[in-house]
Amino acid sequence: MAVLWSLVDSNKKYDYYVGNNGTCFRRDIVTLVEYPVPVYLKKGIFAIVWINKRVYTLKNLVAKHFMRGYCPGYTVKCIDGNPLNCREKNLHIYSQKENGEMYGWLGSSQKVSVDGIEYRSMRQAASANFVDRHTLQDYISGKYQHSLLDGKDITLC
Numbered sequence: 001m002a003v004l005w006s007l008v009d010s011n012k013k014y015d016y017y018v019g020n021n022g023t024c025f026r027r028d029i030v031t032l033v034e035y036p037v038p039v040y041l042k043k044g045i046f047a048i049v050w051i052n053k054r055v056y057t058l059k060n061l062v063a064k065h066f067m068r069g070y071c072p073g074y075t076v077k078c079i080d081g082n083p084l085n086c087r088e089k090n091l092h093i094y095s096q097k098e099n100g101e102m103y104g105w106l107g108s109s110q111k112v113s114v115d116g117i118e119y120r121s122m123r124q125a126a127s128a129n130f131v132d133r134h135t136l137q138d139y140i141s142g143k144y145q146h147s148l149l150d151g152k153d154i155t156l157c
Contacts, residue, residue, distance in 0.1 A: 022086030111157035
């Protein structure tokens with residue numbers, strides 16, 4: 001167990017603890033009685049805990065105190081997809097770059113070749129050829145003809 005911090009709340013002193021198994025509890029310093037901190041599911045996506053009138057994401061607390069390589073701003077995801085399973089072994093840390101490559105607009109974009117020049121996305125190819133992205137998509141699918149695109153060899157890679 002890792003001690004998160006000590007807080008003074010209405011003349012009682014509590015230590016808050018988080019475990020690598022995803023549990024969180026508070027311990028009264030005077031009586032040494034432990035109370036579990038309730039875990040709530042927010043929007044069905046991630047587990048949160050309320051500590052001293054502040055909301056904390058449980059997976060970020062576990063990653064911060066038990067996982068190497070965690071920095072503020074990194075994305076922590078549950079491997080099995082269960083937001084309530086915040087065990088250390090079930091968490092994976094992604095940097096902002098890795099997260100952007102997987103889930104950003106370039107992560108799911110298709111490469112396009114226009115007259116032998118390869119572009120990394122439909123948006124980039126459309127911008128270089130002075131048309132809208134939707135116009136380029138419609139031109140490739142055959143729904144729309146455009147004078148700026150006529151005569152160009154456009155293929156999806």
